[in-house]
Amino acid sequence: MTRYLVERNFAEGLEIPTDDRGAKACLNVVDGNAQHGVTWVHSYVSPDHSTTYCVYDGPNPEAIRQAAETNGLPVTKITEVRVLDPYFYH
């Protein structure tokens, strides 16, 4: 598994309510990812909700794109990343 940072842009902003519906929406995404062997680790969202940076594990960039398509999510840029921990050297 390779780790990827996936940038997504939402023109209207991404609204996920913090209730049952929001939870269901997230679980739907998890299900859709599973069809392509992709794991959503977590995301960072800009204050205006127009851009998200999602950390994903997956076999290759194509799987990330196919999962996004299944879930109806946009993809702007995929970057392969490694973890860098500031306290690693202490």
Added chain:
Amino acid sequence: MFLERENLVASLREIRPGAMVFVAGEAGIGKTSLVREFCATLPTGTAVRFGFCDALGTPRALGPLHDIARASPQLAGLLTTGGADRHAIFTAFLELLSDPQTVVVVEDAHWADEATLDLLLFVGRRISELPALVVITYRSEEVGRDHALRRVLGDLATAPSVRRLQVPALTSEAVAALATPLGRDGDELFAVTGGNPFFVTEVLSAPGDDLPATVRDAVLARAARLGPAARAVLDVVSLVPDRAEVALVDAAALEECIQAGMLLLEGRSVRFRHELARRAVESDVPAVRVPVLHGQILDYLAEADEIDPARLSYHAEVAGDRAAVLEHAPVAARRAAELGAHRQAAAHYARAVRHADNAQIAVQAELWERLGESADDSGDLAEGIRSSQRATELWQQAGEVDRQGATMARCSHMLWKTGMNAEAHALARQAVALLQDRPPSPALAQAQAAMARLLMLGRDMRGAIVLGTTAVEYARQFGDLRTLGRALNSVGSAHWLMDPDRAVELLEASLATAGEVGDDAGAAQAMMNLGSGAGEIRRYALADHWLAEAASWCAARDLDSSLSYSLAWQSRSRFEQGQWSEATALAGQVVTKYPQHVPSQIVVNTVLGRLRVRRGDPDPEGPLSRAWELAVQTGDLQRLWPAAAARAEHAWLQGRMDAVEGLVAETYEHSLELEHPWAAGELGSWLRTAGVAVELPGYVAEPYKTGDGWRELGCPYEAALVLTEKADPEQQIAGLQELQQLGAWPAAELVARRLRQNGVQGLPRRPRGSSRENPANLTARETEVLALLAEDLTNAEIGQRLHISPKTVDHHVSSILGKLGVATRQEAARRWGADGRR
């Protein structure tokens, strides 16, 4: 007594029809008993059919199917007609499985011949749509890593309707339960037998108190109790590994063996209660008697009707009867080859070759030639090449120049398949040179056709046409339709660059000829070259039509290498037409399912690399260097050019313009030598972009000269790039927007930077919303679904159009409704109409 098997029988009963079950376990563990027990409890009216794979050194081709066909006149008819079409036989078997309440059992699949394994794979891939249950038993300890059954098990590993059951040994409690009533020590029995039920039974049936140490000892102790006549019967039956005809042995003595429980009578044949017992008795037959007995069996079988030649071939060899081997082995080999059991055909020819030292040179040459062909067909190219070379020498010694040349022609193709392109060309050229000064012959046609094909693959189109056309004439003159079909294919494919309409005409003729002689693989190649050839000159409608035809033809016949190539080209075609997500899905399929087919891997790795380059995705170098390395091995322009162009595009988008010349110059020269309009156009244009002074030759494809025509061809990426180069800023911006819509971010950013530097105002911002620009953020797939919604189609109908499941369509529809902020499909459809897009 049926101990500790209730759970396994229950698991078998729980399996719904539409499944294939593999029952594995060591010899004597009770696989057959388990399956028989299960079959005995099936509802009345269930048709249960058994097929047996046998322990002949070289098994009968489709042996189990012959057994099963006893209950199906249609299938039996197909099997007995010589030269019956394999696809017809396989399909007839599927029909048999379409009867509800059918259970088919194939026993001892570890001994299956190649054609039977192909059949199991064919059925396993389709079983979920059938109402039948197929149960297959095999010995797990015989199926090592390189065993042919592994291929079937591996291929079906992920199939949802394929199950596996492992039959374990009996526990010490169960063994004790069997031993105690007979006054034997259960613990000791368990220690010796390891809980193997067959061994346990044999020990318990053996006389005396001494515990036999091995299965063999136990069986022989039992056999020793029989009279001399009965023992002689056992010896004979033990030497017939499949099933011995009753007429082979003395009837009265046979009765004694049956009474003693050593042999079982089944119709007009007789067999040991277990294969382990047969082996034990066989190993005890005195060595001096073995050939004599086999000779007697052979004499009887040779006179009997409808005996599979594979059996004669086997007994002839063990009897040490050279003349009989040379008579029967080639017949058995031809029979096996006809049914697609190529590995067994090769084994029979190899057997014949071992006994041919004293035969005439021409007889030896013929056998080596056939051995080479069968090895080639079974995928053993090293053996194929070695045998063909031996045959070539022998034909030369025999002074048979035509046969020598034809063998060389075939061998050249084997060399090409192993990637030894230079050797292949040299040998084919030699074959043509050898034959062309002699009176025309079918051999000359074959050699010319082989050479023409190699030239076509290397894109030496003129050479291929000249040589191929003579091959066509001779093949026609001598009525060799197979060679005619293949030669027409090469000549047709060679016309794509100069005269595409003629290419279509010739390839369609090749397809018709292949159909006439039942050459399924030849037909597949004709469709494939119609599709890939049209794709290479960017006639996508024609390409897509034939690629789809080829894919469905190959899928129905399990012609995997042609299937993978058709899918690979479908992926390339979608990619060039800007349908990137479809291209991605197809390429992924080929990469994972057909890793061993080199040409397909070159095509899809090039596509995957280009997709990553154009989308700006990570690691385009991985697939691109794989594609390039494999392409270099072939040395063929058609493989090198797209890979070189892809690497140049990558360098360009990374701003490494100085690298471009090194990446494409050599392949560009190659394309000039062969005057390839598309290869020279694309590679020459990259050199010019990199600032290398290059004069594009006059024959390059029109769009590379003028920039016009990409849109008409259906290539949106190239069309968009050309727009960004125009003088008018409005057109430049339009081109930039098209790149953004495609999701081609690296190119879009490069262009945007250039336009900003030139002071162009009003550039569209970086990504707004989805990968395709539209107000509601719909993805490409959602847009497609919405367009079909507007046609008032149901989810099922939309699914059919887009080749996705209705459930996935439902997923997309909910997402569309959410994004558009509407509640119903009708409202969504109206929004599509109102926007009036596309």
